[in-house]
Amino acid sequence: MLPKFSVIIPVKPGGEVRALAAISQATYPGDLFEVLVAYGCQPSVQRNTAAREAQGEILYFLDDDSGVAPDFLDRAAGHYQDPNVAAAGGPSLTPATDSPLQRAIGIAFASAAGGGGVRNRYRKSGAARHSSDSELILCNLSFRREIFLAHEGLDERLYPNEENELMDRLQREGHLLVHDPELAVQRSQRRTYRAYVRQMYGYGRGRGEQTLIAGTLKPVTLAPSLLLLYALLVPLLGVPLLNLPLWAYFGVVLLASLQGTLVGKDLALLPRLLLVYPTLHLVYGAGVIRGLIRPRYRGGRKAHWEVEVRRVKPFGEAQMSCSENMQ
Template sequence: MRPGPAALPKFSIIIPVKPEGDVRALSALSQATYPEELFEVLVAYGRQPSVQRNVAARDAKGEILYFLDDDSLVDPGFLERAASHYREPKVAAVGGPSLTPATDSPLQRAIGIAFTSPVGGGGVRNRYRKSGSARYSNDSELILCNLSFRRDIFLTHEGLDERLYPNEENELMDRLQREGHLLVHDPELAIVRSQRKSYRAYVRQMYGYGRGRGEQTLISGKLKPVSLVPSLFLVYILLLPFLAGGIFLLPLLCYLAVVAAASVAGSIAGRDLALLPRLLLVFPTLHLVYGAGVLRGLARPRYRGGKQTHWEVEIRRVKAFA
């Protein structure tokens, strides 16, 4: 039996977007099957996503904050599914993966395949694929373009750390877990969201992800050794011309073999040979550029560069509670 409206929580859906940017997510939200009187949609316009989300959270009126990106395409029943997990009082956050649409270009699909591969996405690959059933998890499986929090807990913890972007949600979830709160990853809460359209945009994305991880490491004081592996590999590549002896080439040859195998496997899984040359580029780019970003974040975090500029945030309530 479906719970009545009185048994369901109220949701505030929050979408950060650049000034006057297009909000593609609204088209899918218009098909949501959750009771009209139990959810609102706030679009936060600005240039600092962490700040935009925090400002909107303070203005929100729902019990649950559901963060989406401007291009996150949800399933009509996603709020019902998320609500079911919040029946457990210790659950502080619920989210699902971000899937690459089949209609994306070969480059975009190659990026998506790399993210879901053990060679590319590694321990965070479940952010980008449906795998298993709903479970208690951690920040390695949750992603901010499809993530909800209890509003009271979010605000009690002062929301997202505005010094960070990206990785601001990871830092918050780390804090929540240390206090004993539960996080839920539900593969059936998947959204559909396209990957970067150009190689240049992908490079910027990977560099930003790495830099955010480095900055998060400094802020939290908690080092995840696996996050340093790409950086160590980058250092090895840079030092290789100065290392004498063929034995030093062995790690590189092994790496190239692994990348080649993963690229072939990805193109077969994607049923498109056009993916192969792109995967051969995408995998090394992911590792090396991410590694460079981590080093930059550790060495020169942006939040130590002086006073931060806070751009104006405009909140538009495009759908109020009915």
């Protein structure tokens, strides 16, 4: 028997829900899925609120610009035939029509030098498999609703990295997570370098905050931060020999940029990759330090975020205004 899905899309007030265009082409029976658009200003709260109102057995979270394949619900349903599977998702791929900067960001994310252990979030590699949060990403991720709600959903103190914290908890309890490369969505990368910098800083800060909440530190988490501190301190020491690792790093960046340019078959990628790689590492590292030293959830007044959830049909979303009340 096929499960019923609730597709949940958080969006800023007044935002366009471009994901609906692709969802409208879904091959899954129309009476077995609903689409909930959660309008608000805090995605973790929006997703949790919509999950409580959902009627489906499976929650499928997408971003407002996630371009799904027509059979995405059919493939996801197949994974939930195993009762031990608590979550399933796939990668987020960069469209070939994106600008050179956007494609450079996508190439870096999907590379060993850039994405590292999480690069499969941004590329199609291998077959469907049991995995971990390192391969799953919230713009294309589903959960069993019963399990999601039993664990109180996403930790609303976190954004981003809220899904990583939840999946860590699920795996510790013995639940299975599935990564399916064929469940890929198409999503454009940040349009400007400034937006990319903010993204990397936010990712790093979220990882630092998640580390504090989880109470466990993965050594790889600190690697970008250590690189940043090293790059800042070495010039001040005046010891030429200590510069060798820094030059080796620049060599790795150059080789990765050349390889990415060849893969992308566009010379315009090269100067952008030479900028994107160090930004990814150093800005992310700065974010991690900030998240560890001054997590957002420990200071200031607690915000009550208003959320409006609407069941919509593709192309039928409504608009609303933003509202945030501080208590």
